[in-house]
Amino acid sequence: xxxxxxxPANEAKSAKSSIAYLRVHFKNTVETANAIKGRKLLNAVTYxxxxxxxxxxxxxxxxxxxxxxxxxxxxxxxxxxxxPTKSAKYLLQLLQNVQANAESKGLNSEELVIKHILVNPxxxxxxxxFRAHGRSNPYLSSPCHIEVIVSEEEKNVExxxxxxxxxxxxxxxxxxxxxxxxxxx
Numbered sequence: 001x002x003x004x005x006x007x008p009a010n011e012a013k014s015a016k017s018s019i020a021y022l023r024v025h026f027k028n029t030v031e032t033a034n035a036i037k038g039r040k041l042l043n044a045v046t047y048x049x050x051x052x053x054x055x056x057x058x059x060x061x062x063x064x065x066x067x068x069x070x071x072x073x074x075x076x077x078x079x080x081x082x083x084p085t086k087s088a089k090y091l092l093q094l095l096q097n098v099q100a101n102a103e104s105k106g107l108n109s110e111e112l113v114i115k116h117i118l119v120n121p122x123x124x125x126x127x128x129x130f131r132a133h134g135r136s137n138p139y140l141s142s143p144c145h146i147e148v149i150v151s152e153e154e155k156n157v158e159x160x161x162x163x164x165x166x167x168x169x170x171x172x173x174x175x176x177x178x179x180x181x182x183x184x185x
Contacts, residue, residue, distance in 0.1 A: 006116045008149050014115070015102035017094055018147035026121045026144040027063035028084035032091055033117045033146065035059060035076070041102075041112040041150055045095055051088040057081030058088075091146070098150050107152055116149040 008014035022029075032051070035058045036044040050056040059078035060067045073081035099109050122143040129139040170178070 002147070004116075004147050004149065005118055006149060008115065008151050010151065012105075013107065013154075014149055014151035015098050015105055015107060015112075016147070016149050017098035017101055018145070019090070019094055020145045021122050021143055022090055022146060023125070023141060023143045024086050024090050025084070026119065026142040028058075028082070029087040029091070029144050029146065030119045031060050031063060031082075032058050032084050032087040033119050034061070036091070036095075037114055037117050039114055040153075041095060041099060041109060041114060044114055045092065045099075048088045048092045048095070051083055052085050052092075054083045057083055094146055094148055098148050102150060111152045112150040113153045114148060115151045116147075118147050120145045 002018050002020070004016060004018065008016075032048075036047060039047065047056060051058055056075070057070050057072035058081055059073045059076040060080045060082060061078060064080045067080040067082060069079045070081045073079055095114075099112070102109055102112055122145050124140040124142060127139040127141075128136045130136050
């Protein structure tokens with residue numbers, strides 16, 4: 001069983017999944033993972049399907065040098081965006097895996113929220129490209145490791161209104177003014 005960088009608050013109401021040495025660009029996967037962090041699981045799945053069909057873009061906020069502008073990024077209050085289909089494909093597979101893990105634990109998949117998603121760089125894979133005059137340069141790929149933890153969203157229960165608990169603290173001056181107004185009536 002792999003180690004995870006985070007532990008969920010309630011182990012019984014959460015599910016995990018991870019994938020290692022994935023041959024997909026690290027930087028694109030980081031941006032795609034940040035775009036789905038905090039979303040509901042089913043919402044993230046539909047978003048990634050839209051990214052594959054280029055209906056919605058992934059806003060690039062951290063690794064954004066040389067990234068073009070697109071009008072679809074306005075929905076995320078950004079200007080730069082792309083459609084990393086390969087990253088979306090593998091993240092979609094990972095989300096389907098974590099959904100199956102959650103259903104095997106008996107969790108409701110409609111209430112699952114992506115609480116933690118992490119993309120780490122894996123060791124670079126080396127190739128070479130041949131250049132002019134008998135030279136060669138490295139031609140590296142940047143694979144990554146991904147881990148995701150989803151948890152059921154806890155329902156907030158409202159406190160009952162109790163008059164004793166809503167005591168308003170007043171200064172001596174405010175209390176004296178209140179007594180004075182009461183005596184005049």
